[in-house]
Amino acid sequence: MDYQTLVQRGLDSGPLRLILRGAVEEVDGSKAGSVSVVYATMDRAEAERRLLELSAAAAPGRYYMVYGVPLDTDLTLAEEFPSIVVTREDLA
Secondary structure, three states: OOHHHHHHHHHHOOOEEEEEEEEEEEEOOEEEEEEEEEEEEOOHHHHHHHHHHHHHOOOOOEEEEEEEEOOOOOHHHOOOOOOOOOOOHHHO
């Protein structure tokens, strides 16, 4: 599935939209991957606006994705839950 399809899926799910940032950073002389929740909203248009804004200003090695998530749900039991994969190649 391509990035834009995943974004639309995240925006159209809900009611809470989370924007996550995946990053590769230097930590004590080594590369490390991190995933952070950087924005949360129940407003679809605001999530889309903020994702575009963050993505346009992203430093190299930083990636953003939006996820629509249900409330009061154990996301570890869901078929899919908000995450960004940081691979070994990203850390090379």
